[in-house]
Amino acid sequence: MMGVMSLHEAELIxxxxxxxxxxxxxxxxxxxxxxxTAVDHVNLTIHKGEIYGxxxxxxxxxxxxxxxLCTLLSPTSGFARVDGYDVTRQGSEVRKRIGLVxxxxxxxxxxxxxxxxxxxxxxxxxxxETLQKRSEELLEMxxxxxxxxxxxxxxxxxxxxxxxxxxxxxxxxDILFLDEPTTALDPQSTRFVRDLVKxxxxxxxxxxxxxxxxxxxxxxSDRICIVDHxxxxxxxxxxxxKERYDTNSLLEVFLELTGRExxxxxxxxxxxxxxxxxM
Amino acid sequence: MPKRFAWDIAVDIxxxxxxxxxxxxxxxxxxxxxxxxxxxxxxxxxxxxxxSNPNTGSIGTAFPNLPVSIVQIDNGQYANSVAAEFIQYxxxxxxxxxxxxxxxxxARNQLVEGKLKGIIVIPQGFSSALAGGQPATVQVTVDETNxxxxxxxxxxxxxxxxxxxxxxxxxxxxxxxxxxxxxQFVTQPISVxxxxxxxxxxxxxxxxxxxxxxxxxxxxxxxxxxxxxxxSREKEQGTMDGLLVSxxxxxxxxxxxxxxxxxxxxxxxxxxxALSMLLFGxxxxxxxxxxxxxxxxxxxxxVGVGIIMTAVAPDQETxxxxxxxxxxxxxxxxxxxxxxxxxxxxxQIVGKAFPLYYAADALRKVIILNAGLMTIIPDIVIxxxxxxxxxxVALPLFEKAMRH
Numbered sequence: 001m002m003g004v005m006s007l008h009e010a011e012l013i014x015x016x017x018x019x020x021x022x023x024x025x026x027x028x029x030x031x032x033x034x035x036x037t038a039v040d041h042v043n044l045t046i047h048k049g050e051i052y053g054x055x056x057x058x059x060x061x062x063x064x065x066x067x068x069l070c071t072l073l074s075p076t077s078g079f080a081r082v083d084g085y086d087v088t089r090q091g092s093e094v095r096k097r098i099g100l101v102x103x104x105x106x107x108x109x110x111x112x113x114x115x116x117x118x119x120x121x122x123x124x125x126x127x128x129e130t131l132q133k134r135s136e137e138l139l140e141m142x143x144x145x146x147x148x149x150x151x152x153x154x155x156x157x158x159x160x161x162x163x164x165x166x167x168x169x170x171x172x173x174d175i176l177f178l179d180e181p182t183t184a185l186d187p188q189s190t191r192f193v194r195d196l197v198k199x200x201x202x203x204x205x206x207x208x209x210x211x212x213x214x215x216x217x218x219x220x221s222d223r224i225c226i227v228d229h230x231x232x233x234x235x236x237x238x239x240x241x242k243e244r245y246d247t248n249s250l251l252e253v254f255l256e257l258t259g260r261e262x263x264x265x266x267x268x269x270x271x272x273x274x275x276x277x278x279m
Numbered sequence: 280m281p282k283r284f285a286w287d288i289a290v291d292i293x294x295x296x297x298x299x300x301x302x303x304x305x306x307x308x309x310x311x312x313x314x315x316x317x318x319x320x321x322x323x324x325x326x327x328x329x330x331s332n333p334n335t336g337s338i339g340t341a342f343p344n345l346p347v348s349i350v351q352i353d354n355g356q357y358a359n360s361v362a363a364e365f366i367q368y369x370x371x372x373x374x375x376x377x378x379x380x381x382x383x384x385x386a387r388n389q390l391v392e393g394k395l396k397g398i399i400v401i402p403q404g405f406s407s408a409l410a411g412g413q414p415a416t417v418q419v420t421v422d423e424t425n426x427x428x429x430x431x432x433x434x435x436x437x438x439x440x441x442x443x444x445x446x447x448x449x450x451x452x453x454x455x456x457x458x459x460x461x462x463q464f465v466t467q468p469i470s471v472x473x474x475x476x477x478x479x480x481x482x483x484x485x486x487x488x489x490x491x492x493x494x495x496x497x498x499x500x501x502x503x504x505x506x507x508x509x510x511s512r513e514k515e516q517g518t519m520d521g522l523l524v525s526x527x528x529x530x531x532x533x534x535x536x537x538x539x540x541x542x543x544x545x546x547x548x549x550x551x552x553a554l555s556m557l558l559f560g561x562x563x564x565x566x567x568x569x570x571x572x573x574x575x576x577x578x579x580x581x582v583g584v585g586i587i588m589t590a591v592a593p594d595q596e597t598x599x600x601x602x603x604x605x606x607x608x609x610x611x612x613x614x615x616x617x618x619x620x621x622x623x624x625x626x627q628i629v630g631k632a633f634p635l636y637y638a639a640d641a642l643r644k645v646i647i648l649n650a651g652l653m654t655i656i657p658d659i660v661i662x663x664x665x666x667x668x669x670x671x672v673a674l675p676l677f678e679k680a681m682r683h
């Protein structure tokens with residue numbers, strides 16, 4: 001197994017666009033739940049306009065990291081900046097610039113698709129007319145226009161995830177966090193969501209993606225960061241990672257780095273903690 | 280963040296919560312059914328007591344036609360007429376259904392079997408005592424396994440014998456002094472009549488007492504539970520993340536949720552009042568505006584506790600259990616179901632520690648006694664103090680829990 005990557009090494013990786021400042025920057029970011037260290041001195045630099053794959057086994061600290069970057073959790077120590085704003089002290093500025101697609105659906109089941117979009121859009125201070133127009137455009141983009149007046153509770157999981165993604169980009173955020181966006185989707189919806197992610201990158205959004213599907217990470221990510229036990233194990237382009245381990249499968253790289261044992265014990269610790277940790 | 284924007288968002292959040300509730304019509308139905316069901320149950324447990332009037336000889340009772348038996352050991356003239364009068368009174372006023380038993384032992388066996396609630400024994404020498412100008416005694420045994428009926432039977436039997444006794448003394452006075460003295464002057468020199476507190480409210484109906492209490496109870500526990508459930512549900516289903524990652528002040532979330540629950544509580548409260556007017560003949564004598572003010576203050580005074588619970592509880596289920604744990608004792612010891620004076624002093628103190636007591640007290644005064652704002656100022660002050668205290672704890676705790 002490889003050692004923990006040092007701060008120095010992480011900084012050596014050349015940015016995708018050297019003229020732009022980083023979209024996200026963390027220094028020694030740490031989150032400790034009582035006695036369990038979920039994120040352990042993580043240093044990340046995510047550049048503007050890239051798709052950044054954050055990979056790791058269950059309980060590796062991916063979601064906790066994303067929740068800290070989204071200001072949903074406060075770090076125990078270290079700091080994180082999103083678009084130059086500190087997540088602890090300038091939360092409101094950070095929140096204006098980010099969109100989140102979490103594992104859980106952020107949609108009210110007893111509201112229609114359009115009502116949901118209008119509600120969440122208003123939270124960003126978008127005026128009604130602009131919001132209506134943008135909602136309709138986005139619904140059209142994900143082919144949900146015929147269902148816009150149906151309650152979201154009755155949607156299939158594929159439809160739910162599509163509407164979930166456009167909810168996150170209603171306010172056109174610079175940075176988008178996608179936490180396992182294709183989990184439990186059928187192949188058609190998976191393809192659609194992946195193409196949507198590429199499309200969003202084309203439009204200039206910075207995307208932080210977590211997934212357990214290595215092929216998806218390989219296909220979408222410009223760079224990949226593999227974490228385990230709250231620590232960064234490797235950061236590089238998918239190609240470079242595969243070359244380093246002399247394989248053409250990212251899955252092999254992942255298993256090489258994180259080991260092959262099942263993570264049942266680690267999972268148990270996390271799920272015990274989860275209700276409080278997620279508050 | 281401009282202030283205006285924060286309020287707009289709170290209104291949006293409140294409106295969404297109400298829309299959500301409106302679409303869950305089943306739930307809405309049970310929200311109203313539950314208090315009504317409880318109220319009708321408790322309303323009939325304490326049925327209205329018709330007032331006794333000593334002048335007309337009418338005696339009210341909550342337990343009509345209880346079975347009692349007379350054991351007439353003396354067979355003299357007085358004993359016969361007193362027994363007959365007792366049976367006549369009891370039947371006329373629907374107080375007792377009276378049977379006659381040959382011996383005390385026989386009657387006692389029936390009482391033990393549960394067939395009788397009381398035994399009246401007219402002992403040997405009853406007639407001769409009265410005929411000889413001496414006071415006489417009847418002996419009463421009641422079913423002491425049930426203290427409530429026991430005391431009712433005891434006091435009703437005494438009342439009937441007082442009336443019979445008064446008749447006998449009236450006869451005696453007439454026979455002694457012809458028509459010179461009004462017999463009532465001797466038997467009952469002072470009589471009592473009642474002036475109703477509110478004209479139109481002829482008898483104190485239990486529902487009249489219960490309805491304001493249930494309004495207060497519904498509003499307060501509804502908002503307590505409503506806020507706790509609404510917040511923890513959003514936390515669980517994930518939509519809370521959607522609110523928290525947006526650039527809105529957190530107070531907007533709380534204000535919106537509380538506003539939605541308050542509106543729901545007011546609607547429920549007035550529906551309960553309307554239905555109890557319709558079904559149980561409850562009447563309103565006070566101002567609806569003051570009622571709204573009291574109900575809003577009632578909500579505000581306790582909603583903070585709901586917020587504290589969501590901050591502490593890990594999930595929706597736990598939050599609900601915690602609110603239940605508060606709700607039930609509150610219902611029983613804060614003077615909603617029965618007057619708080621019925622409780623031992625230490626329990627009264629506990630009961631009065633809940634703001635529900637003051638909200639119910641104020642509502643009752645407004646609804647039944649047509650009390651103005653000035654009259655209920657003490658209640659209002661206490662509710663405001665509760666609001667400030669609970670919110671001071673709740674808001675920072677909520678803030679902390681959200682970014683755990």
